[in-house]
Amino acid sequence: MRLILILLVAMFGLARAAEPELLEPDKAFRFAARLTDTRSIEVSYQIAPGYYMYRDKFHFTLGPPDVKPGEPRFPAGKKYRDEFFGEVETYRGSLSIVLPFELGDTSVPAIQLAALSQGCADIGVCYVPHEQKAELRLAALSAGAMRSDAAPGVFSGTGLETDDARIVRVFEGGFWLAIASFFGFGLLLSFTPCVLPMVPILSGVIVGTGQPVTKARGFLLAAVYVLGMAMTYAVAGIAAGLSGAMLSMALQNPWVLGAFAAVFVVLALAMFGFYELQLPVALQSRLADASNRFHGGHTAGMFVMGVLSALILGPCVAAPLAGALLYIGQSRDVVLGGSALFAMALGMGVPLLAVGASAGALMPKAGPWMETVKRFFGTMLLGVAIYLVSPFIPVSVQMVLWAALLIVTAIYLRAIDPLPAGAHGFQRFSKGLGIIALIAGLAYLVGALSGGRDILQPLSGLRVTASGTAPSAAPFQRINSSSELDDRIQAAAGQTVMLDFYADWCVSCKEMERYTFSDERVQARFSEMTLLQADVTANSAENAALLRRFRLFGPPGIVFFDREGREIQGLRVIGFQPADRFVAVLDQALTFRR
Amino acid sequence: MRARTIVLFAVVAGLSAAAGISYYLWSRGGGGAAMAPDSVVERVLSVRVADVKGESQSLEQWRGLVLVVNYWATWCAPCREEIPGFVRLQERYGSRGLQFVGIAIDQPDKVAEFASEFRINYPLLLGGLETIELLRQAGNRAGVLPYTLVIDRKGNLVSREQGGLKEARLERIIQPLL
Numbered sequence A: 001m002r003l004i005l006i007l008l009v010a011m012f013g014l015a016r017a018a019e020p021e022l023l024e025p026d027k028a029f030r031f032a033a034r035l036t037d038t039r040s041i042e043v044s045y046q047i048a049p050g051y052y053m054y055r056d057k058f059h060f061t062l063g064p065p066d067v068k069p070g071e072p073r074f075p076a077g078k079k080y081r082d083e084f085f086g087e088v089e090t091y092r093g094s095l096s097i098v099l100p101f102e103l104g105d106t107s108v109p110a111i112q113l114a115a116l117s118q119g120c121a122d123i124g125v126c127y128v129p130h131e132q133k134a135e136l137r138l139a140a141l142s143a144g145a146m147r148s149d150a151a152p153g154v155f156s157g158t159g160l161e162t163d164d165a166r167i168v169r170v171f172e173g174g175f176w177l178a179i180a181s182f183f184g185f186g187l188l189l190s191f192t193p194c195v196l197p198m199v200p201i202l203s204g205v206i207v208g209t210g211q212p213v214t215k216a217r218g219f220l221l222a223a224v225y226v227l228g229m230a231m232t233y234a235v236a237g238i239a240a241g242l243s244g245a246m247l248s249m250a251l252q253n254p255w256v257l258g259a260f261a262a263v264f265v266v267l268a269l270a271m272f273g274f275y276e277l278q279l280p281v282a283l284q285s286r287l288a289d290a291s292n293r294f295h296g297g298h299t300a301g302m303f304v305m306g307v308l309s310a311l312i313l314g315p316c317v318a319a320p321l322a323g324a325l326l327y328i329g330q331s332r333d334v335v336l337g338g339s340a341l342f343a344m345a346l347g348m349g350v351p352l353l354a355v356g357a358s359a360g361a362l363m364p365k366a367g368p369w370m371e372t373v374k375r376f377f378g379t380m381l382l383g384v385a386i387y388l389v390s391p392f393i394p395v396s397v398q399m400v401l402w403a404a405l406l407i408v409t410a411i412y413l414r415a416i417d418p419l420p421a422g423a424h425g426f427q428r429f430s431k432g433l434g435i436i437a438l439i440a441g442l443a444y445l446v447g448a449l450s451g452g453r454d455i456l457q458p459l460s461g462l463r464v465t466a467s468g469t470a471p472s473a474a475p476f477q478r479i480n481s482s483s484e485l486d487d488r489i490q491a492a493a494g495q496t497v498m499l500d501f502y503a504d505w506c507v508s509c510k511e512m513e514r515y516t517f518s519d520e521r522v523q524a525r526f527s528e529m530t531l532l533q534a535d536v537t538a539n540s541a542e543n544a545a546l547l548r549r550f551r552l553f554g555p556p557g558i559v560f561f562d563r564e565g566r567e568i569q570g571l572r573v574i575g576f577q578p579a580d581r582f583v584a585v586l587d588q589a590l591t592f593r594r
Numbered sequence B: 001m002r003a004r005t006i007v008l009f010a011v012v013a014g015l016s017a018a019a020g021i022s023y024y025l026w027s028r029g030g031g032g033a034a035m036a037p038d039s040v041v042e043r044v045l046s047v048r049v050a051d052v053k054g055e056s057q058s059l060e061q062w063r064g065l066v067l068v069v070n071y072w073a074t075w076c077a078p079c080r081e082e083i084p085g086f087v088r089l090q091e092r093y094g095s096r097g098l099q100f101v102g103i104a105i106d107q108p109d110k111v112a113e114f115a116s117e118f119r120i121n122y123p124l125l126l127g128g129l130e131t132i133e134l135l136r137q138a139g140n141r142a143g144v145l146p147y148t149l150v151i152d153r154k155g156n157l158v159s160r161e162q163g164g165l166k167e168a169r170l171e172r173i174i175q176p177l178l
Helices: A002-017 A163-173 A175-189 A198-207 A215-243 A246-251 A254-271 A281-293 A297-313 A318-331 A334-357 A368-392 A395-412 A425-449 A458-462 A482-491 A507-516 A520-526 A541-549 A579-591 B002-029 B037-046 B077-096 B108-117 B129-137 B167-177
Strands: A029-037 A040-047 A051-054 A059-063 A067-069 A078-082 A086-091 A094-103 A110-117 A119-121 A125-127 A130-137 A477-479 A496-502 A529-535 A557-561 B048-051 B056-058 B066-072 B098-104 B124-126 B147-151 B157-162
Touching (some): A029 A110, A029 A130, A059 A067, A125 B077, A198 A334, A215 A297, A215 A334, A254 A368, A368 A395, A395 A425, A425 A458, A477 A482, A482 A496, A482 A541, A507 A579, A520 A529, A520 A579, A529 A579, B037 B129, B037 B147, B037 B157, B066 B077, B066 B167, B077 B098, B077 B167, B108 B124, B147 B167, B157 B167
Parallel strands (some): A496 A529, B098 B124
Antiparallel strands (some): A029 A040, A040 A094, A051 A086, A059 A110, A067 A094, A078 A086, A110 A130, A119 A125, B066 B147, B147 B157
């Protein structure tokens, strides 16, 4: 045994003594390049401590031949006298070189940069001339974003960001930045209608245990609840890390969303006071027994509540979550996935902790004011329920639902009750709101009955000009496999091709179809291109191969091909995009030339 | 129970030793691209490189001598520092069968200028991309200069040195080979 130990120590000793640590040239001289405008490139190097580069050894070449490099502009370096070369200038730390260029042909889509450099390390070695390459896309310049070789390929590229893409960008800044961003993100989410209604529910659960609650105990209970919630999200993050994007797919299934909408309705009705929201009596007595037997039985109950509430809230925050899950799935980084979602849930839990610490004092215990707050939250919950199922139901049904919600709310706000003579200011205000809700509700009702199609303009169906010119659905050709795609792209010779990835469960796809593709400006541009759609609902092997080909994990995703049938890099649309921005993307795709 | 414990220890120790050895080899030789020492020597000797006058040469002509192949460049300050020592060693042991060969990753005019200024008394050749690739395969993964190989009379690779080489150290390596 001792012999083996000695052997092991000797091994590691040998290994350590072998050579001084020497960085690979790409790590010693970290290279990046970006276009600053249409006539210059910024080449930058991050030189590791203990390493330096020679000013007069840089050599830049640009391709294609139409691109003519100008004289690079170097910052001042550190000068010293070399016994052989005379005066030599070197750089340490970060270095940024401006390389101007001229474009002979303005239709060049991308510039290839090859940078040759020479550098040394203080430990007494130099690197052989080292070439580093980058491709700079001019197509992306107008959109405001550039890509160098170092950037991850899938989501970078367009400057027109979607929500999903914005979340994805958060991850590029490093681990702790991602964690902090997610915490802040959770804090923001806690003020959405998804999470806020949980506040009175939680305070009810804490206060409603029968025993008097101290602040410390309230905080503890809230903390346990938040922890339960956070751990559930962490598990979701880890699952996303392991499974790819399957989780966000599962969360966007109509049945799942429908079930959760039902849960929200149940919660809302509790808010309206139709019944008292409590754990089932059997479970309650079990918990009471347990807490009698050992301390913390109630605590365990709170933990379970936290886990359940995370499951309930999950689909509600799914839209912003989808981008994060998509990224985590793509990165397959289990640690990052788990920690990021844990941090987000903690952020979401901050208001709940505040309520817990106040032992319910923040929420007035009784009185009509509290009732109003609860009803308000109940209404919000119902709204969320409608929002959740809206991608799967016809617009007219959506309108009827909104109408019902608004009109009933209006009645509760006493919109049609006469005001008493000496009415309080608050009563008048509330009646005003009620009447607004009533009129909006009526508008939706009329809209639904008159065949309105636009949820934002419920009465547009009544417009005389609008009658009979229902916008036809975009004429997408369905494709199912990679080879079919190639055939269609061939057949579309000379036309720009748009490939849309679609699935029945994909909420953003439906939104895109309903609000963006139906836009007249979008339709006008669609008429100039070949439209292909890959329906990956079935998730067959061919579907999967097609997604893999474009390094996508699932819809939503739109890819463009130029007139020669090659993909226009950096112009992908991931996630929902409103018509204004989508039109800009289409224009870029249509005018794109290689 | 005791036997089981011993077996467990043996397995753990065996695995650790294997891990240690592979880490050692990896940190010495570098990755999967590294060649066996014999084939390194064969490649180094057979590859054809131009001399300062532009004529193609191979190191084959010095086979059978104790060969010190030094990869260097004039722009590489640590490389230049060791060259006066090489010149002295070549002078002292050249008659006993020691042969230095310098392969420069550089421009011909600079090399020629440097050779006359430092009175280099051994052949200088000019390496290109192929030489850089060979360097990497020979275990110099990062592609650094100076890099020196010592080959004995039988064609065995005795030593590969990365970074500046002190005259006294090199002398200790070559003396037993002569």
